[in-house]
Amino acid sequence: MSCIEVSRLSKSYGSISAVNKIELSVESGQVFGFLGPNGAGKSTTIKLLTTLIPPTSGSMCILGIDAVNNPLQIRHKIGVVLQQPSYEPTLSVEKSLDKYGMMWNVPKIERKKRLEQLLVDFDLKEIRKKRNEDLSIGQRRRVQVAREFMHDMELLFLDEPTVGLDPNARRNLLDYLKNKVKTGLTIFYTTHILSEAEYLCDKIAIIDKGKIITVDTPDGLKSKFGNEKTIKIHLNEERKEIISFLSNIEDCKIDFDNGTNIIIHSEKSEYILLQILKILNDEGIEIEDLSAVPTNLEDIFLKMVRENASDN
């Protein structure tokens, strides 16, 4: 079943097209990753889908409801954690969770139960009495995400929830979300960290300059670029002259960062590698380190965003 259907959705601020005629289809019970560089339009899309701002044009159907014309009907069925920190400075962690539950009309006994569980799940037990203003940035973010789970919802929007979290807290949150999805929750998740999207998401849309460049599964994205490998060569010493030798090789893209590191992207990596090794050998250039790895999603992302920039 479809949970979010969006057609030609746009939001402009004066001459800026923050979101430009995007099409989206998100299935229930999935994590949909929304990826893009700074200023791509991720947060604007979340504010549109959660009805916090009205679109300039286009249509959106959220949980079967026409969200453009019935914004208030949507809001009590969804959860949202925005990118900006939001907290009451003098409230303690446990009070802020409880107060949030009250806002959502969660009965007292149920609130208590959920609160205790969330303190455990988000590793907040030790700081439960601390005031929000005294928390570290990562702790505060954890409280902000945790409190959203005080209430029931069918659909949750998370705008870069892991910013400021350490690797352990980050992984805990991703695993927590994965478990929630197993119980039927649908999640719309923005990030610019590809490895996170790969770990968590069923589908990934890449957005840049307000436009969606591609939508696919993590595996689909990789298989589109599946044959491409990244070859990295580290030389013992700087030998800038090899740039001119190597630039004659066809079917590959070569980057030199400082004359000692050579990075080559190619779909014919074995063949290219043999040619390079021959040139280096003929020139008496020694290699300190060499690796050839499949191009990862991070590279695909950078490549797509760069190509998009050169198209415009």
Ligand SMILES: Nc1ncnc2c1ncn2[C@@H]1O[C@H](COP(=O)(O)OP(=O)(O)OP(=O)(O)O)[C@@H](O)[C@H]1O
């Ligand atoms: N209220 C506003 N008024 C004017 N311009 C805005 C407003 N909100 C967003 N923009 C512009 O719209 C574009 C998209 O911004 P948005 O916040 O959606 O990007 P983002 O993908 O969330 O970026 P980040 O990764 O930095 O959070 C940017 O160029 C931004 O400056």
Ligand SMILES: [Mg+2]
């Ligand atoms: Mg943002």
